[in-house]
Amino acid sequence: MRNLFPLKKLALMAGLCLPILAAAQQTTKYKPNWQNLDLQTDSVFGISTEKAYKELLPGKKHVTVLVAVIDGGVDIEHEDLKKVIWNNPKEIAGNKKDDDKNGYIDDLHGWDFIGSAKGDVHYDNLELTRMVRIYNARFANADSTKLTGKDLADFKMYSKMKAELNKKTTEAQQTYDIIKRFNGLIDNVLAKIGSKNPGIADIEKFQPEGGAETYVKNVLLKALPDFKDVADFKEKELKGGMEHFKELLDYHLNLNFNSRDTVGDNYANVNERNYGNNDVAGPDADHGSHVAGIIGAVRDNNIGIMGVANDVAIMSVRTVPNGDERDKDVANAIRYAAANGAKVINMSFGKGYSYNKKAVDEAVKFAMKKDVLLIHAAGNENENTEVELNVPNRTYEDKSGTANAWIEVGASGPMDDATLKASFSNYGKTSVDVFAPGVAIYSTTPKSTYAEHDGTSMAAPVVTGLAALIRSYYPKLTALQVKEIILKSVVKISHNVEIKDGNNKKEVPFTDICATGGVVNAYNALKLAATY
Structure with missing residues (x-):
């Protein structure tokens, strides 16, 4: 499972929902082969x-x-x-x-x-998505007041799963948008600094205007010790984060995506x-x-x-x-x-x-x-x-x-x-x-x-x-x-x-x-x- 460390929490700053660095990545370098040591x-x-x-x-x-x-x-x-x-x-x-x-x-x-x-097959749905799709076909026109026994129990489960899927989809879309906007804020800060890949000293010298730029500066200063440079941070965390949530939206949570035709089985x-x-x-x-x-x-x-x-x-x-x-x-x-x-x-x-x-x-x-x-x-x-x-x-x-x-x-x-x-x-x-x-x-x-x-x-x-x-x-x-x-x-x-x-x-x-x-x-x- 991918660990997107800046996305652990959300904070409202300067009118924008932004990812916040909840904890730095693990900087401790363990001994090689540590799992086999004593x-x-x-x-x-x-x-x-x-x-x-x-x-x-x-x-x-x-x-x-x-x-x-x-x-x-x-x-x-x-x-x-x-x-x-x-x-x-x-x-x-x-x-x-x-x-x-x-x-x-x-x-x-x-x-x-x-x-x-x-x-x-490279991508597939979550099982949750597949089950909601199956139940959709079964309960699309059902009158829940007339359901009894197993049908009623299944309908209740379906309703619960559908709500969970909707929640996951909404959260994935919001987080994708957040990362995209945050990436844009970083680009604006880098443009003001005058470098696409500034060093820590350059970032420390930068005088932010407003809460959003202050936030970006603080995130970069906390994150950089765990990455080669700003470009590495952007590639691995921001680009990687957007790709992750795009995959969720396009494949994992998408009711209209079905990969099984590639397999060709019954x-x-x-x-x-x-x-x-x-x-x-x-x-x-x-x-x-x-x-x-x-x-x-x-x-x-x-x-x-x-x-x-x-x-x-x-x-x-x-x-x-x-x-x-x-x-x-x-x-x-x-x-x-x-x-x-x-x-x-x-x-x-x-x-x-x-x-x-x-x-x-x-x-x-x-x-x-x-x-x-x-x-x-x-x-x-x-x-x-x-x-x-x-x-x-x-x-x-x-x-x-x-x-x-x-x-x-x-x-x-x-x-x-x-x-x-x-x-x-x-x-x-x-x-x-x-x-x-x-x-x-x-x-x-x-x-x-x-x-x-x-x-x-x-x-x-x-x-x-x-x-x-x-x-x-x-x-x-x-x-x-x-x-x-x-x-x-x-x-x-x-x-x-x-x-x-x-x-x-x-x-x-x-x-x-x-x-x-x-x-x-x-x-x-x-x-x-x-x-x-």
Whole structure:
């Protein structure tokens, strides 16, 4: 999820609604590879991966573990990933035949469930938008006074969702207009300064006229330490902000936009399996590549970064567009990964509504039978997921139970203090199992580049990498045993951490925000695994 730091609050100044700099971006530079370091020796709350490699794993045999990354795509040619990308041994490259008879032609490195011969889906709606569109067709001419039973219940839900969609659309339009106007104010100030890219000294010398110019000057002075220069600030935050909210308006919240024609499936047929293409990167592989690198980027090539696991094969199952993933595609992605041998599946995605959770649940049950461990990101809304719905989740909609081989992951930061819970991370006393590093994580991005990202999307693959590491060195362990080991071996947190309580913050015990009350630890987990 994109963090647009100047847009956290709105202030009325000089008759204009303007974005206000609520807090500067993170200027602290953490130690490289901090998520794999050790709290005692390195003073950052990593998971002690390097300590485990140094003290526990030398000379031990290990096997390659197939890990599926269900995401927006992975750059399979990345310099630090290409050696760990899965090559389907039963498929012959480029012959346009389904050699392994699994229903997917030339699926050499995985599959893309949001593409076809026509191309690949880049943007899609939020699930909220799609559901309102479906209900619009059903209730467009309905007389609510004559509805009863399920129809009345659905109509009430529809009314609630429609109001939420209207609110989101209005806020997105207003924020887009605000950023655009603020950008214009900055341009006016720069024109008065006489430079399109002035330095801090030039800005400090500038004598503003009126509240708006004073505000612009203050924002620039606060922001510039976190950017190369004014041009960099404008490019990344203002232009990036406008692009973000334009995408919301044009695609995510737009009832008239529907990307599904690109896929060409019968979307109403949830049992349909064999659609898509073999483009496992897609038009934007940033998020998925970052996730893949955290899990298993090559550790011993002296370039780039070091993944948690040192012997994995990454299967890319492209399912997540710029927008909300669709349940049909998620279900098929889980089935594909499990059927083709994945032992751990990373799912760094989620949403607040589900159109067909049953389909996803059935796929999860299939994965459970295949001894697959599912790792899911808890989400970035700083909400309690015992109260606010975040899907997919381990609880089956038909009340038949839960997926036992499932780990729900919150994001932690590097400091062992009240800020240990990442400010954005969702949490839940029973709905979240563990926390793992998810702040300023440096990993692989497309075209052999690297970048820092924040999110539970980064925390989940830390745990996925750990699960793969355990299954690599102790391949006889079941998915349930690996989960048990990870949960039992956490570093327990004895101090309170900050969470949001309405509009306020409060401090609570770590046991109030996750079931184990701790942060995962590779060293402890591998020591425990050796006793099984």
